[in-house]
Amino acid sequence: MNTGELVELGQQLRVDSVRAAAAAGSGHPTSSMSAADLTAVLFARHLRYDFERPDHPGNDRFVLSKGHASPLMYAVYKATGAIDDEELLTFRKNGSRLEGHPTPRRLPWIETATGSLGQGLPVGVGIALAGKRLDHADYRVWVLCGDSELAEGSIWEAAEHAAYEHLDNLTLIVDVNRLGQRGPTRHGHDLDAYARRFQAFGWHTVETDGHDVDAVDRAYGEALSTRGQPTAILARTLKGKGVEAVQDREGLHGKPLPEAEEAIAELGGPRDLRIRVEAPSADGTPPAGHTGRPDLPRWDKGEEVATRNAFGEALTALGTARGDVVALDGEVGDSTRAEAFAKEHPERYFECYIAEQQMVAAAVGMAARGWTPYAATFAAFLTRAHDFIRMASVSGSGINLVGSHAGVAIGQDGPSQMGLEDLAMMRAVHGSTVLYPCDANQTARLVAAMADLDGIRYLRTSRGAGPVIYGPDEEFPVGGSKVLRSSGRDRLTLVAAGVTVPEALAAAQALEGEGIAVRVIDLYSVKPVDRETLRTAAEETGCLVTVEDHHPEGGLGDAVAEAFADGSPVPRLVRLAVRDMPGSASPEEQLRAAGIDAESIAAAGRLLVGEAIVS
Incomplete structure (x- = not known):
């Protein structure tokens, strides 16, 4: 298109x-x-x-970070012939693919759900990382964001990571x-204010008039020719451009134009x-697929092994069997044990440093390119990235998250490090899977199983060694x-997961010595939960005790x-x-203080069975 046609196209949009x-x-x-x-x-x-081929490995990738500007996205799709005018006018209507904020669940040309501002660039960084280090392809990633969202800290996590x-x-x-x-x-x-910030992070910047199509064309060309740095094009524009009644005026955000027909004219x-x-x-090169079943590590009963150690070894074995598996870590790989994967498969390992939002966003971007990411950090620190996890679910993204150092069982480090929420x-994330293994062999099996699940998958691992x-x-x-444990004489059921399973077994053994037969269920799948087994236990024993190294709400x-x-x-x-706020103490003291140890x-x-007898 020539200059005049580009101007007309902008007006059409x-x-x-x-x-x-x-x-x-x-x-x-107006946006x-x-x-x-x-x-x-x-x-x-x-x-x-x-x-026609949105999954084409060589396609450039476009991310509309300012997802509320979806009318523009749909107008572009109409101009390309991807949708027709009739569908354009179904915008925001029940059953339409054209949602208020676009999602890849509905439209194959959308890379990631947006609308929670500050997420498009971090996900774009993940896609660009996949292009550079995994796909080895020359596709480009273009992210369109608004100036308002530059106030989000996640933007600057992404800016630093992209430059690095x-x-x-x-x-x-x-x-x-x-x-x-x-x-x-x-x-x-003030374009210079934005430019100084991006330049400080190591970006190449271009300032331009966003309504001069030739200047915009030159800016894109400069970005294409820049080597060794990401480029930020800072374009001065006017909200509501082209309609005097709304142009550069406040109070019109998120509203249709008051006189639409006059504005169109x-x-x-x-x-x-x-x-x-x-x-x-x-x-381009699509992600490598399966090469066979993983040769998972094996441990003998009675060994003492931390489930975080089992995670690291199992993920490494899975990475050997499956070339599509990648690992990301938040600078705690020596603690999460993701470093085992890094040593064996360095080309598929991504150090995201202490930037949990960027880590999860990068996983989402890589998953959008067909990779199977495992992102690991302390369970407590994943809370910082919750909005990214929520939006990943909105996208229908398939990512694996691993939270280590969960609960009071970590001991002396204190509550800031304890994943208790x-x-x-x-569990609250739509379509999620939540797994909490209690021993090494169980962990290894669940790590491998996660790779073939849909949606958001979460594995909770423990710091200290526990019995196999x-x-x-x-x-x-x-x-x-x-x-x-079970028998026909059971008078109550103990339901535990993770570190509380050995405690429940020890408690059951003690109660057995007092003539109280106890059933013990290891509920390693917290979501989805095994309703049938729980209902059977309730019917046959009448009493259930749940034991968890977690706050009582939602676990x-x-x-x-x-x-x-x-x-x-x-x-x-x-x-x-x-139920109380823990302090620093040994793991054993922590479990006892929380009331979740064997005793x-x-x-x-004893109390529950006694009450049942009295009643």
Whole structure:
């Protein structure tokens, strides 16, 4: 397209953004209008993409970080022929693919769900890392974000990581339209302020007029020719560009234009220009697939092994068998034991440093490119990345998260290091799988099983060594459990997971000596939970005690209680959990203080059975 045609295309994108929002009666047309010229030039002149093959390994990748500007995205899709005008006008309607904020669940051309601002660039960094270090392809990653979201700390985690990795295949386009949701942004139209910040992180920057299509074209060309650095294009634009009643005016964010037909006429009326997007030049290299079943590590019953150690060894074995498996860590690989993978498969290991949001976002970006990521850090620190985990679920992303050093059992480090909310956090994520192994062989099996699951998968590992309870050939289906002790005389059931399983077994042994037969269930699959086994135990024993190294809200106890939430008879239920704020003490002292050690479990069992007899 020549200059005149690019100008007309920008106007068409504005008109169609206005039309889509007007048809919906809601949306963000003014945020779309500011970026229309930037998008027109990118798609018409620089993007290489095959809309017929969105999974083409050589496709460039475009991430709309300012996801509220979805009318612009859909207007572009109409211009490329990917959707038609009839579908454009279904924007935000029930059943439409064109949601208020776009998601890859509905549209194959979307890389990641956006709308929680500050996430597009971090995910883009993950995609660009995949291109550089995994795919070894020459595709480029283009991220369009708004100036408001540059206030998010995650943007600067991404900025530093991109520069550190020399991601010259990454271009950030910042639509500096000066206005946020409730008024002016922090730096308004001061492009130099933004440039200084990106330059300090090691980026190449280009300042330009975002409504001068030739200047925008030159800026993109400069980004393409820059080597060794990512590029940030800082484009001065006007929100609501082209319509006097709304242009650069406050109070109009997130609203359709008040006089849509007049605005469309002012913009020159509807057009039907078509963009011929350049196809990628090469196929690229898809991720390597399976090469066979992993030769998982094996331990003998009775050995003392920390589940975090088992995770590191099992992940390394899985990486040997599967070339699509990658590992990411938040500078705690020596503690999570992810460093074992790093030593064996350094080309597929990514050190993300203390930047948990970027670590999870990079995993999402790599998963979007077909890789199978495992991202590990302390369970407590994953809470910082919860919004990224939530949005990964919205995307339908398949990522594996591993949280080590969970619970009071870590001992002397104190509460800041203790993951005591992680099970609740992960259970609340839509479609998630939550696993909490108690021994090394169980951990190894679950690490391998996670790779073939859908959605967000979470594995909780422990710091201290624990006894190997299961043989190396035992199977652990997701959604299952293991009944470790049972008899026809059982008067209560202890339900435990992870570090509390050995404690529950010891308590059961003590109670057996007092004539109280006890069933013990290892509920290693916290979500999905084994309802059938729990209901059978409730029916046959009448009393359940749940024991967890976690706060009482949202963890194991709630998972068990929910197994009876559909009207099934509810047993007597006691929930032992960490109810006070712990301090520093030895692991044994911590378990005792929390009331989740063997002695405390036995005491609760005696009381519960006694109450049942009295009643």
